[in-house]
Amino acid sequence: MDRFTDQYLTEALKKGEQAAFRQLVETWKDMVYNTVLGIVQHEADAEDVAQEVFVQVYQSIGSFRGDAKLSTWLYRIAVTKALDHVKKRNRKKRWGRVYSLFGDKDESIHNAVPDFHHPGVQLDNKERAAVLFKALDQLPDRQKAVFVLSKLEGLPAKEIGEVMDMNAATVEGLMHRAKTNLRKLLEKYYSGE
Amino acid sequence: MKKEHHQEETEAALRSLDGAGRAGAGEFFFTRLQARLQQKGSSAWERATGWIARPSIAIIGLCIILLLNSIIVIRQFESSVSGTDQATLQAFADEYRLQVPTVYDDDKAE
Incomplete structure (x- = not known):
């Protein structure tokens, strides 16, 4: 529009x-x-x-x-x-x-x-996505919002910045931190800790 | 080997949302929304009574009223006690002429 x-x-x-x-x-x-x-x-x-x-x-x-x-x-x-x-x-x-x-x-x-199963996720990825959502729920608010807007809505950093009232560099920083934290949480989950 | 497997799983999980479709809001979303808007659009009076009837607001209001009443009662009691005392003492002293006579009173009498 x-x-x-x-x-x-x-x-x-x-x-x-x-x-x-x-x-x-x-x-x-x-x-x-x-x-x-x-x-x-x-x-x-x-x-x-x-x-x-x-x-x-x-x-x-x-x-x-x-x-x-x-x-x-x-x-x-x-x-x-x-x-x-x-x-x-x-x-x-x-x-x-x-x-x-x-x-x-x-x-x-x-x-x-x-477990939360997103209806848009492909069948062979359902279980992994459920684990990812569980980890996502543990992230700080801004990291969670940036990750969702980027991954589920496919918004570019500039537009996410407009939504969240911050510049694109900050959005990219938040996205990087979100991925790092998710990786840590997922590794912990898969190693059974 | 096991660690590598965990890392692979982790990366696969991180990629699991790639290409995910958009979840839809379901049928009749607008109809349900309209019903909600009508509910919300009730009169200001209804909203006000609804707000007052909320337990937290009602209890706080009741506490404030009780507190104000207690303050007024205590103040009235204090003033009436001190007022009565003064008046009673004065009346008693007048009745029984309890004033201590001084030399000046003698002068006045003359």
Whole structure:
């Protein structure tokens, strides 16, 4: 979608046109969902967060100045919301562990994280990808976001930089660190430590 | 040999997302989104009552009200106690003429 369409769509959205909002959702729902899914690693949660992204777009389109592309803005909201969701979930897990200390056994069952299988990964890579996602979940937020945007969405460093408000060199640095950390975690996993 | 195998597995896992397709949001995403927007678009009054009814907000509000009430009650009690004491003592002293007479009182009498 080019700048002209972006501008036309933004103006229509600001006027509250439902057709424009529908077009926006239909155009970018998969992009938003795929990004969120890569970070959240849970299909139902990803759908929920993706909806939240579009709710925020609907409510705050008035504040969108058009400096960046609409897709960049959407990616930014998606990444922020997905990372927030993971933080909340981890907080809940920690509390769950505290509760389980007091004998509430159900909590430990809910905390057992199942393997995540991304629907877009080829069948012969499913198991390896599940291990990679488990390792990815342990990375710091920014490294995780950069890795997902690069690997799952195929964004170049420059565009990731626009999404995350940093320059391309910083993005490349984060990507390098993400790969190094993932390599360490995976080696540890495969050596059975 | 084993180490090499682990390294190969690691590199293969790192490459496992290469060429992965995009996951789709599923059918009727927009319909579900619209339902959610309608839910969110409830009146300001409903949102306000919903916010107040949240346990954390309700408990904090209740604590603040109780605290303010306690402060007011304590202050009123303190002022009434000190006020009553002064008034009672004065009345008692007047009633029984407990003032200590001084030489000046004698002068006044003359």
